[in-house]
Amino acid sequence: MINPAKIEEIAKQISGNLPQGVKNLADTFESKTKQAIQNKLAEMDFVSREEFDIQSKVLIRTREKLAELEAKVAEIEAKLDSDKHAE
Template sequence: MLNPSKLEEIAKQISSNMPQGLKNIADSFESKTKQVLQNKLSEMDFVSREEFDIQSKVLIRTREKLMELEAKVAELEAKINSDQA
């Protein structure tokens, strides 16, 4: 497998040896591509990784609490049923 830092070094070497006009076109294309991607992504309803991780933790805690409550309800139902018998 290729080393990512080596790939980065090769890309920099290729970039540094490009004619200036081609570099300008590439820079302009990259800038416009980033702008279009950012605009399209902002139109979508994405959340940041940080927000996703926070909500995942909240969901885990909620599931744990739900399991505890289900166990308590089952225990109370069993007690009620045993008292009625």
């Protein structure tokens, strides 16, 4: 996710380069812009890194379990097939 501190740093750089007479307007612009960007980012439905990592671990465990179950099914199918040929 985008770092709010980086957004603030960019906004300060922009306002720092404006003429002194425009400082009040720049301060208002900075806070409103930062607020608007943060609101839009919040609406984008991003997941946190922590949530992503947790879901990745769940997926790995699920894949491992699936591989185990596939091996068991193959073993049972092989046994049934050998039993069928033994008859």
